[in-house]
Amino acid sequence: GESVGLHLPTLSVQEGDNSIINCAYSNSASDYFIWYKQESGKGPQFIIDIRSNMDKRQGQRVTVLLNKTVKHLSLQIAATQPGDSAVYFCAENWRGGNMLTFGGGTRLMVKP
Amino acid sequence: NAGVTQTPKFQVLKTGQSMTLQCAQDMNHNSMYWYRQDPGMGLRLIYYSASEGTTDKGEVPNGYNVSRLNKREFSLRLESAAPSQTSVYFCASSGRGLGAGELFFGEGSRLTVL
Numbered sequence: 457g458e459s460v461g462l463h464l465p466t467l468s469v470q471e472g473d474n475s476i477i478n479c480a481y482s483n484s485a486s487d488y489f490i491w492y493k494q495e496s497g498k499g500p501q502f503i504i505d506i507r508s509n510m511d512k513r514q515g516q517r518v519t520v521l522l523n524k525t526v527k528h529l530s531l532q533i534a535a536t537q538p539g540d541s542a543v544y545f546c547a548e549n550w551r552g553g554n555m556l557t558f559g560g561g562t563r564l565m566v567k568p
Numbered sequence: 569n570a571g572v573t574q575t576p577k578f579q580v581l582k583t584g585q586s587m588t589l590q591c592a593q594d595m596n597h598n599s600m601y602w603y604r605q606d607p608g609m610g611l612r613l614i615y616y617s618a619s620e621g622t623t624d625k626g627e628v629p630n631g632y633n634v635s636r637l638n639k640r641e642f643s644l645r646l647e648s649a650a651p652s653q654t655s656v657y658f659c660a661s662s663g664r665g666l667g668a669g670e671l672f673f674g675e676g677s678r679l680t681v682l
Binding site for chain 1: 572601603608609610611612613616626627658660670671672673674675676
């Protein structure tokens with residue numbers, strides 16, 4: 457079936473460096489994507505979203521890139537900080553638009 | 569402004585026992601959801617409610633029932649708990665319609681079934 461997945465389960469970066477978290481999706485009918493951040497013991501928090509009619513969207517220190525040709529989504533975090541350490545999930549809107557489907561998550565570890 | 573509130577935060581059950589997870593949101597959102605999260609996996613949708621009075625099955629509804637009591641509250645019931653239902657349960661709400669827009673999540677309810 458269609459699914460959202462992540463290339464790297466764990467990403468370790470140095471404080472101050474840029475981070476890139478990747479996500480592959482296989483449902484070409486998906487038209488909406490979201491990135492969530494989940495800190496230990498807490499619920500997921502919205503980071504940024506993007507619709508399929510866009511290639512790039514920027515927020516505060518974060519950028520989401522969408523490559524529909526290869527069905528790839530990425531989250532870029534500039535100047536990574538210790539507070540960015542968390543698990544990051546991508547999610548896509550499919551199944552007729554009635555629900556979001558989440559990928560398995562990538563753990564980001566920031567080294568001081 | 570509390571957002572999405574879930575109770576209880578922790579619960580231990582024996583196989584065959586029943587319980588209800590409560591969820592309330594104070595953001596006047598129409599849509600509410602229940603997800604489960606298992607170790608090393610993403611969130612999987614159990615049930616959702618597009619509006620007061622309506623509920624629909626998600627990806628993994630078996631073994632669960634839900635009630636949309638009013639616009640604020642959406643409860644999840646396990647009638648006869650099984651060890652496979654050991655998980656962390658998250659309630660979420662959205663004001664922008666199903667499948668689109670930001671979901672606001674609660675802090676989670678950690679359930680262990682022995």
